[in-house]
Amino acid sequence: MYQIEYLPSFEQDLNQILIYYELDCQSPQTADAILECLDQIANELTLFPRRYPKYDLPLDSIYRLFFIKGNAVFYTVEESSKTVRIHRMLNGHMDFDKWL
Numbered sequence: 457m458y459q460i461e462y463l464p465s466f467e468q469d470l471n472q473i474l475i476y477y478e479l480d481c482q483s484p485q486t487a488d489a490i491l492e493c494l495d496q497i498a499n500e501l502t503l504f505p506r507r508y509p510k511y512d513l514p515l516d517s518i519y520r521l522f523f524i525k526g527n528a529v530f531y532t533v534e535e536s537s538k539t540v541r542i543h544r545m546l547n548g549h550m551d552f553d554k555w556l
Contacts (some may be wrong), residue, residue: 458505458533460498461541466529469493469545473527486525493524501540503532519543 462470470490478489500507510529511521519530524545531542 458502458538466542505540
């Protein structure tokens, strides 16, 4: 079984997205749905860390990618430590390469 590690960059992204839905959109239900979906996917990743497709960049790391409510979540799999590191959560319309 793999461990899940949320990096500070992801936590900051997630907080900004949740604030957006709760305050700007006045939709706390959407914010709650994002958290529920994230929890479910994280649990699945502990068993199947390569479940989602690769998003290749000209960097040393190879990111994998899944979407939650139009937001792209980027993660890597560290075999040696059996860890899934969740790096970023970006709006699906952003230029991903610029932010990773």
